[in-house]
Amino acid sequence: MSSETAPSIDHGAPLTTQRSGTPCPGPRSSNPHRPVKARFTLPAHEALVGCLRRAARTVLRRWQLSDDIQDSALLIVGELAANAAVHGRSEMSLHLVLARGTLGIIMGDHGDPTPSHHRPTDDDPDEHGRGLDIVHTLSTRVDLHHDDHGTWILARLAVPAPRSGVD
Template identity: 45%
Template sequence: MVTSVLLQTSRRSSAQLADVPRARHFTTSTLGAWGLSADTVDSAALVVGELAANAARHGGAEMILTLRLDGRDLSIRVLDRDFTGTPTADAVPDDESGRGLLIVRALTDAVEMSTGPDGTAVTARLSTEQG
């Protein structure tokens, strides 16, 4: 029988563009400590940067970044306090802005978006490699 080890941590911060580098650093240091490969850590840092920047631009005063590793499955969730609706990925590759969710989708296996009583959450999932 194979069992997986569940690791999870969260970081609460203001939803400001100045907090985006801190969110990326939190991600790289956490996933490095969890023993994930450099490629996985780099992809996750890009995903977090895009999701945190979206939260800072559209999400209100606060965001919560949650990293969860269940076996080889990494989940990255950014929750912000935007209640205006579920985000969309309507940009096309030639647009000068608005491509964040397109980038996230290209780097991950799945992306889920929802708006509920706690705000708007975007969860990205990707398979990992051990370092």
């Protein structure tokens, strides 16, 4: 799998997304069945995890998702980005895709292989190793794809349809 594609949300062709890092318009586009997407790629450094979270927050707000969905998505983005920065390759990419009642959060590490980052033996075990448990708990489904080019994790969140009318 190249750095230009990520797993698709449904069982169709691989998802290709924007290169620019500029988020797409909100979900109220002229074609409600067309997915809206955003993609951000940064060097895989722990110091840049916050940048991906802020970019995701901007997109999720623009897409007018509920606060609960945004909170869950941002936790997932943070955990997956931290894993990509610590354990991944030279680049990490975040793809956000809103399609058919599902928010797909796809985090990939790709590029040149980097030396393994090993956790110091004096680290507190309570501070490490729970990230994927959090992702699995918050997501409706999590898929992992790993090959010689890197690792892609796709976490899905169910997005309730906007309510029409007044209570």
